[in-house]
Amino acid sequence: MTKELSIFDVVGVEDVLTEEEKAVLSAEEDKKAKAKAKTDAAKPKPKPKPIEEFKVTAEWTIHFPTEAFRVSDFVDEDDIPEDGVTLEVVRQGIERHFPKFSAARTKWDMGATRYLISK
Structure with missing residues (x-):
């Protein structure tokens, strides 16, 4: 294991912590961790x-x-009811032609006023 040198290593100064100081630092760290856990649980x-x-x-x-494509390029018009199809059905149709459009990698932005869907 390699230890980095500091200016204090060169002149022979060492960190000296007593067991009592180490215990106090450890107790403070434990208190902080418990307080953080309580606040996280309370939220x-x-x-x-x-x-x-x-x-x-x-x-x-x-x-x-x-x-640019029409929805009917990926979903047969006979399969589209009057109220429409879900974006998942459209995505599955697109995925048959473009495999990169998996469910995990596809996010849609819709413009309902212009009948526009963008990837």
Whole structure:
């Protein structure tokens, strides 16, 4: 194990802590750790926001950085009901053509006024 040298090592000065000082430092560290654990336990954990089911119809377009598609390019128009399909259904259709669009790697931004979905 390599020990780094300091200016005090060169002149022969050593850290001298008594057993009592070490015990006091250890006790202080323990108190701080316990206090932090109590405050962390007392804080209410934030509840995850419920994911609202967003539906799109065939008139929506999907925009990637360099390309644009219609929802019907990935989901058969006959399979799209009047109220629309979920973004997960659209993502699965895209993933069949572009494997990199897995559920873990895909985040959607929606513009409901312009019928726009972007990745």
